[in-house]
Amino acid sequence: SLTLGIVGLPNVGKSTLFNALTRNDVLAANYPFATIEPNVGVVELPDARLDRLAEIFGSERILPAVVSFVDIAGIVKGASVGEGMGNQFLANIREADAICQVVRVFADDDVVHVDGRVDPFADIEVIETELILADMQTLEKALPRLEKDARKNKDLSALLDAAKKAQEILDGGKTLFSAKDSFDLSSVRELHLLTAKPFLYVFNADEGVLTDDARKEELRKAVAPADAVFLDAKVESELLELDEEDAQELLDSIGQDEPGLRQLARAGFHTLGLQTYLTAGPKEARAWTIRQGDTAPKAAGVIHTDFEKGFIKAEIVSYDDLDAAGTMNDAKAAGKVRMEGKDYVMADGDVVEFRFNV
Ligand code: GDP
Numbered sequence: 001s002l003t004l005g006i007v008g009l010p011n012v013g014k015s016t017l018f019n020a021l022t023r024n025d026v027l028a029a030n031y032p033f034a035t036i037e038p039n040v041g042v043v044e045l046p047d048a049r050l051d052r053l054a055e056i057f058g059s060e061r062i063l064p065a066v067v068s069f070v071d072i073a074g075i076v077k078g079a080s081v082g083e084g085m086g087n088q089f090l091a092n093i094r095e096a097d098a099i100c101q102v103v104r105v106f107a108d109d110d111v112v113h114v115d116g117r118v119d120p121f122a123d124i125e126v127i128e129t130e131l132i133l134a135d136m137q138t139l140e141k142a143l144p145r146l147e148k149d150a151r152k153n154k155d156l157s158a159l160l161d162a163a164k165k166a167q168e169i170l171d172g173g174k175t176l177f178s179a180k181d182s183f184d185l186s187s188v189r190e191l192h193l194l195t196a197k198p199f200l201y202v203f204n205a206d207e208g209v210l211t212d213d214a215r216k217e218e219l220r221k222a223v224a225p226a227d228a229v230f231l232d233a234k235v236e237s238e239l240l241e242l243d244e245e246d247a248q249e250l251l252d253s254i255g256q257d258e259p260g261l262r263q264l265a266r267a268g269f270h271t272l273g274l275q276t277y278l279t280a281g282p283k284e285a286r287a288w289t290i291r292q293g294d295t296a297p298k299a300a301g302v303i304h305t306d307f308e309k310g311f312i313k314a315e316i317v318s319y320d321d322l323d324a325a326g327t328m329n330d331a332k333a334a335g336k337v338r339m340e341g342k343d344y345v346m347a348d349g350d351v352v353e354f355r356f357n358v
Helices: 014-022 026-030 048-057 086-095 120-152 154-171 185-191 213-223 233-239 244-253 260-271 296-303 305-309 319-325 328-333
Strands: 003-007 040-044 061-063 066-071 098-104 199-204 227-231 274-280 284-291 311-318 338-340 350-356
Touching: 003 014, 003 086, 014 040, 014 066, 014 199, 014 233, 040 260, 048 061, 048 274, 048 284, 048 319, 066 260, 098 120, 098 260, 120 154, 120 185, 120 213, 154 185, 199 213, 199 260, 213 227, 227 233, 227 260, 233 244, 233 260, 284 296, 296 305, 296 311, 296 350, 305 311, 305 350, 311 319, 319 328, 319 350
Parallel strands: 003 066, 003 098, 061 284, 098 199, 199 227, 274 350
Antiparallel strands: 040 066, 274 284, 311 338, 311 350
C-alpha cells in the first residue's frame, strides 16, 4: 500500500505524532492478520457513510480505509552530501510515496529548538533545501547520459526536456511539487526525484496557533499547493487515553472540533491521490482504496485479482442516492442503480457490487 514518509527537524514532535499513529490500534482491531512493520503507523480514514450503509444493510461490522505513515529517521543539515544519517535518510524518503513534513509552531521554552528559535518558514527551508540539493545531484548525474541517449533515441527527447525544466525549477530553489501547476510531475517519473513526490505539511501547533485563523491561513498559503494540517501532537497522544466525553472536552479546550489525526488521515489520503469506493452487505460495510481515475475492473481487483480478470460489469449506486432512497430496492425503483462496464471511471462515494466470471 502507499505510504507517507514522516520527516522534520529534531524536536518538532515527529515521535510524539508517530506514537499517536501507532497506538490507535486500527490495524490490530480490523485486520488481525496483517503484519505491521515497527516503523509504520496507520490511521483510519473517517467515513460516516459507512455507518449509514451498515444501518441500511444490517452489516455486522464496519471496515474503513486506512492511511499508512512511515517514520523516517531525523533529517540533518548536510543530508544531501551524505553526512551522518544522510544517505540512509534519502534512501528511505525515496521509498515513500509522499512526504509528510512535521513543522514546529508550538512555543515551549522547555523544548529546545535545534536552531534556537521557532521559525516554521526557516525550518521548512532547511528540509526542502536538502531534498532540492539531492535532486540536483540526481539530475547532474542523469543529464549527460540522457543527452547522449536522446541523440540516438528520439523517444527520449521529451524526458530530456522535462529533466532540463526540472533543473531550472530546482535551481530557483523550489521543489518540483510546488511547481506542479506549471510542471507536469509525471514527465520525470522515471528519474525518481524526491521533490516530485507530493508533500503534506503537519504544523505541530499549540492552542494559540490552532485558534488563530489568520496565522493558519498564512502558513497554509506558504505551503500551497501542498495540503496543510494543524494539530497539537501532544494532545493527540493524550486523546487516545481518554473516553469520548473527556476527549471532546480536551479538544474543545484547544478550540478543535475533531482529533487532528482524522484531519491527517483525510489529508494524507488526498495527498497520495487516493479515493475510496464502498461495498455493503450483511457481513460488512467497507471502504476500499483505489487511485483517483481507476476504472471499474481495476477497482474490482482491489477486492480480488479474480474480480479484475473476470470482470463483467459493476452495479453502482451513488451513496447520496442510496442514502436518500433508504433501501437498495427503493434506489432501484427510483432508477438510481446503474450498470457500468469496463471503461467506467470510479467516482468517490460509489456503492458497488461487481459481477464477474470465475
Ligand atoms: P522529534 O525529535 O521530532 O521526534 O520530537 P519529539 O516528538 O521527541 O518531541 C520533542 C519534545 O517536544 C518532547 O519533549 C515532546 O513532548 C515535545 N512536544 C511534542 N509535540 C509537542 C506539542 O505539540 N506541544 C508541546 N508543548 N510540546 C510538544
